[in-house]
Amino acid sequence: MKRKSCHGEAVDAVQIKTPEAAAENLNYKEALINLLFQLSDDDFIVAYRGSEWLGLAPHIEEDVAFASISQDTMGHAAMFYKLLEDLGVGPVDSLAHARTAAERKNAVLLELVNGPGTYIKEPQYDWAFAVVRHYFYTIAKKIKMVALMSSSYSPLAEAAARVNIELYYHHLHWKTWFSQLMSAGGEARTRMEAAIKKAFDTAGDLFSYGNMAGDITGFNLIDESSALQEKWLEQLKMVFDSVDFALPEQLGIKMGNGRDGQHTKDLEEALSVLSEVYRFDPAAAW
Template sequence: MTELTEPLFKKAVVELLYQLADDDFILAYRGSEWLGLAPHIEEDVAFSSINQDTMGHAAMYYGLLEQLGEGDMDTLSHARGISERKNAVLLELPNGSGHYLKEPRYDWAFTVVRHFYYSHAKKVKLESLKHSSYEPLAHAAVKISMELYYHLMHWTVWFNQLMNAGGEAKRKMLEAISRVEQDFLDVCSLGPLSAEMASLKLIDGDDALMQAFHENMKPVFDALFIPYKGEFQQHSGKGRYGEHTQELHQALATLTEVYRTDPAAAW
């Protein structure tokens, strides 16, 4: 194992952990906004379980950052400003129009597609992280993979069922796919230190991860008789470089509302 005393190694580990933590943190939040609004009660139960797992994964990554001396996990998750956030921009985008407490008109197709694509990308990263040269991260990847297995299964069922239903459902799903692909490059990117992360064997590089992702996705599309293009863009900004939308501002304002009233207090 490469030593943490090497500054570049530590810098790359920290950078990677922020991306992983912030991705799960913000997507768990978007998921939790659906609470009580899912298409049926059974889905409400299942989806909130997934959100809880995902928030738990974020907590594990923030915990690893805490061990590296980055600060305590609540400060890391609640007190960092928007330009310090490393999550992919796709994951911060709202679920639809309206507010989670007022007139929410959320888009289930967008939610299914975003979670389905994200779960696949997360799986590809975790498979690589299981062999990471940073051992605590490799251990975390094994644990997280066990839960992700069920998330992926869940979103696969929804993805296939809605695509197969035809009609309005399929139309909405195809729209959602094109929306998600417009910003999916950011999810697959490892940001400014991606070459270092790969050479230090923390995780495979961008290209290898992207190739693995395509290999997983293509059979899904083939089975649905839909051409898989796999051409992704990043229209709304590069989250790994700290570029974010106004939506993240609002999300963080909600997520930290109580915390900010007294960050020093015990809650």
Template sequence: MERGEKIVKRIDTAKEAKQNPSYFEALVELLFQLADDDFIISFRGSEWLGLAPHIEEDVALSSITQNTMGHASLYYHLLEDLDIGNADKLAHERQAVERRNASYFERKNGEGSYLQEPYYDWALTVVRQFLFETMKKVKLETIINSSYQPLADIANKVLMEQPYHLAHWRMWLKQLLGSTEEAQNKVQFQLEAAWPACADIIGLGPKAFELEKHHLIAGEDYLRKQWLKELEQSLSLPSSLFVDNHPARGRYGEHTADLDQALSTLSEVYNSDQKAVW
């Protein structure tokens, strides 16, 4: 251990976490953010089943989506262990205002619906998935040192899969930016639409101070710095990033109508048989 480095007390069980109300509330907030991000992004990915640009991508995106939903399940089960509620109910029965995902991740893939004349934008999906996976990598690399050991253990497990996801979307971004003028313009359009949401994507919401104080995850300043460093490997970034002017801030429960649509669709099968295992 380096001189001056803080000794972080490890919390090994849910029982221990509950003994400190401030710690417990911050932990629950973080778990909901992580779970809800993975949950909604995997749903939007699943809407491409059978519609991806080619069959190899259809298989690849289906695999990535399945993995990501599995990651969401891990976090929801940690919340269940903390007696917040049943994992299935937390995933499917909470209203939009209760969700803590970044609102940018809930955006529809495009016009139409999966069963009725879908006209989806692949550039939106590539940009969103790339930004999401880059953010996820940065957060996970700090969470492996989290003071809550069960969460640190899950972060280590997820990090065995996540780099492959990021590499996939980094490759797609590079290919599109090096392709036709039309492809380049579509990607640039989606990037410009995404930049105002950056503060929400990397933000930690109302418990940001407590999350850093209790060593559950690195602070927002560090996350922002690392995220920019990662993004700069693939993109030229505008100077206006992290201006908090996004119309919806998901970490605070502010969402768009697109999330209502997603949750309604997601709940159809679950509500048909709520006793089934998710």
């Protein structure tokens, strides 16, 4: 199957097999780089937000499990950043730590703070929001990885296949938490419903490809965002039905589209912490 990009070009599925081949078409390379930044930045920031729960999760077993998931996710970010390095965009460490908030392409939902306070000083984090955010993102990520396994850029398709294997456990973990808390009633249910509303109000860019959407899908790098979002909503609806809760009517972008560099102060503050060691010693391994 072929689709035309904004530049009128078409690429057969699974045709570009090396960074050198991708570089021969500047429009293709630009679209690929944009998509890879979306994938890597998503995992990078959500892994950090997950790591902030270390020692603060509801019980010791969850502490270990969440830390493991966050470590996996940061590994996925490193994998996608490495694909960018292979394309000559820059060193992995620099791509992860030296870019400003305005240069980031992660979805806004993933950058929001866990709650009032900081990890060091008076953290009053919202476990319901953590569950909802990570569950929603894991479903979206798994749908994307399946789609990317047919990407026209072979190194990306291969990376997606490796990532997808680990997502089975991640998905099972967050689905269990989501279902149990939604079924618990009382304060747990109330907090979960509030977290769902917050997530839907800000998750409108989760499946967006930003201002390069035409080329990203036209070059067969990944499926149309609308098709992936529909699959995501279908999966959510089944789970929502099982806990007797109506799926919100639409996704919002009340805080901007992160794919186009629109972000909150939460991201700026997170990057300041994340890049502290890199700024002190750029030669240090992250």
